Amino acid sequence: xxxxxxxxxxxxxxxxxxxxxxxxxxxxxxxxxxxxxxxxxxxxxxxxxxxxxxxxxxxxxxxxxxxxxxxxxxxxxxxxxxxxxxxxxxxxxxxxxxxx
Amino acid sequence: xxxxxxxxxxxxxxxxxxxxxxxxxxxxxxxxxxxxxxxxxxxxxxxxxxxxxxxxxxxxxxxxxxxxxxxxxxxxxxxxxxxxxxxxxxxxxxxxxxxxxxxxxxxxxxxxxxxxxxxxxxxxxxxxxxxxxxxxxxxxxxxxxxxxxxxxxxxxxxxxxxxxxxxxxxxxxxxxxxxxxxxxxxxxxxxxxxxxxxxxxxxxxxxxxxxxxxxxxxxxxxxxxxxxxxxxxxxxxxxxxxxxxxxxxxxxxxxxxxxxxxxxxxxxxxxxxxxxxxxxxxxxxxxxxxxxxxxxxxxxxxxxxx
Numbered sequence: 001x002x003x004x005x006x007x008x009x010x011x012x013x014x015x016x017x018x019x020x021x022x023x024x025x026x027x028x029x030x031x032x033x034x035x036x037x038x039x040x041x042x043x044x045x046x047x048x049x050x051x052x053x054x055x056x057x058x059x060x061x062x063x064x065x066x067x068x069x070x071x072x073x074x075x076x077x078x079x080x081x082x083x084x085x086x087x088x089x090x091x092x093x094x095x096x097x098x099x100x
Numbered sequence: 101x102x103x104x105x106x107x108x109x110x111x112x113x114x115x116x117x118x119x120x121x122x123x124x125x126x127x128x129x130x131x132x133x134x135x136x137x138x139x140x141x142x143x144x145x146x147x148x149x150x151x152x153x154x155x156x157x158x159x160x161x162x163x164x165x166x167x168x169x170x171x172x173x174x175x176x177x178x179x180x181x182x183x184x185x186x187x188x189x190x191x192x193x194x195x196x197x198x199x200x201x202x203x204x205x206x207x208x209x210x211x212x213x214x215x216x217x218x219x220x221x222x223x224x225x226x227x228x229x230x231x232x233x234x235x236x237x238x239x240x241x242x243x244x245x246x247x248x249x250x251x252x253x254x255x256x257x258x259x260x261x262x263x264x265x266x267x268x269x270x271x272x273x274x275x276x277x278x279x280x281x282x283x284x285x286x287x288x289x290x291x292x293x294x295x296x297x298x299x300x301x302x303x304x305x306x307x308x309x310x311x312x313x314x315x316x317x318x319x320x321x322x323x324x325x326x327x328x329x330x331x332x333x334x335x336x337x338x339x340x341x342x343x344x345x346x347x348x349x350x351x352x353x354x355x356x357x358x359x360x361x362x363x364x365x366x367x368x369x370x371x372x373x374x375x376x377x378x379x380x381x382x383x384x385x386x387x388x389x390x391x392x393x394x395x396x397x398x399x400x401x402x403x404x405x406x
Contacts, residue, residue: 008161014158014161017118017163018115018165019162019163020121020162020164023120023122023162025119028125041105042109043105043109044106044108044109044111047108048111048135048297049294051130052121052123053115053119053134054119069119069120071126073125073333074126074330075334078332078335081105087331
């Protein structure tokens with residue numbers, strides 16, 4: 001992704017497919033999903049219903065949220081079968097992170 | 101033990117519609133698009149009408165598309181699709197493209213681009229029998245420009261150009277796009293809903309495999325325009341099908357199939373309640389809508405049993 005206008009290609013052509021991956025949508029977030037791996041049954045419902053495609057499965061099969069993309073809509077918390085996901089206000093989550 | 105819970109794990113993981121798009125928080129339309137792209141193959145050319153999906157996916161200098169994509173105007177999506185499809189056929193006939201090449205064409209449009217502005221181009225393309233799949237993402241208004249009414253806005257919905265007050269909001273019923281597509285006698289028509297992802301993906305695969313035009317109408321919850329919380333967009337999609345407001349069916353070579361038979365429909369009020377666009381509806385309005393929905397559902401069921 002070009003940082004300044006001087007880096008833009010001539011004719012404003014985008015050459016790289018899927019270059020939007022560099023764009024951070026995570027800072028739109030006002031709520032953050034907090035997930036509990038112990039409750040996860042590895043079903044993948046959150047992965048199927050995430051509009052951002054921010055949720056993926058790690059090597060062991062547990063759901064992992066990529067906070068770089070997560071916009072904090074809360075669909076995962078609503079649709080999770082076992083209720084692993086909880087939504088926490090972003091400020092609170094940041095405060096907690098800071099304390100650690 | 102019901103293993104269908106784990107069906108999501110069989111879906112292919114690479115995203116052909118990349119992350120980092122600028123869709124609203126909790127957008128049901130972009131979710132439907134993501135699911136559509138899980139079902140289509142790599143050899144697909146996407147023809148995309150103006151609308152939410154074009155705006156959020158191609159913000160300069162980035163792009164969300166990983167497969168060939170062309171942006172068209174509202175009115176000529178189906179026309180451009182038929183042009184590309186014909187050019188492909190000619191190139192193949194002249195031997196410029198290899199014989200075993202198999203490219204699919206996927207036209208995407210919102211409900212405004214399909215039901216209102218692009219209807220005549222779509223009708224023409226269906227009539228000429230081009231081999232392409234048209235997918236309509238129906239979020240029931242022109243959401244991209246700020247919730248103006250469209251032909252697909254349901255009765256009673258309040259939008260910025262049909263505000264509730266002196267009138268009930270939208271005073272006409274939703275245009276029945278699948279029925280219009282069926283009237284063209286095309287091989288495949290279906291309705292789908294992102295709250296039922298596997299049904300949706302199955303239909304997209306079927307629609308692409310069919311020789312000739314196919315049409316899929318996808319119900320796309322829009323928290324921004326419907327004035328509901330973003331985390332409920334899947335739930336409202338589910339309510340719409342369970343209350344028979346948006347039944348899931350497919351039409352294949354003259355035969356209707358009901359994909360999700362609702363034995364005991366939930367009341368329409370469950371679906372209407374909680375959406376800001378329907379909050380002004382009085383009890384008798386809800387009863388009126390319920391009556392209409394019941395009639396439509398009975399008619400559809402009858403057609404499916406034939």
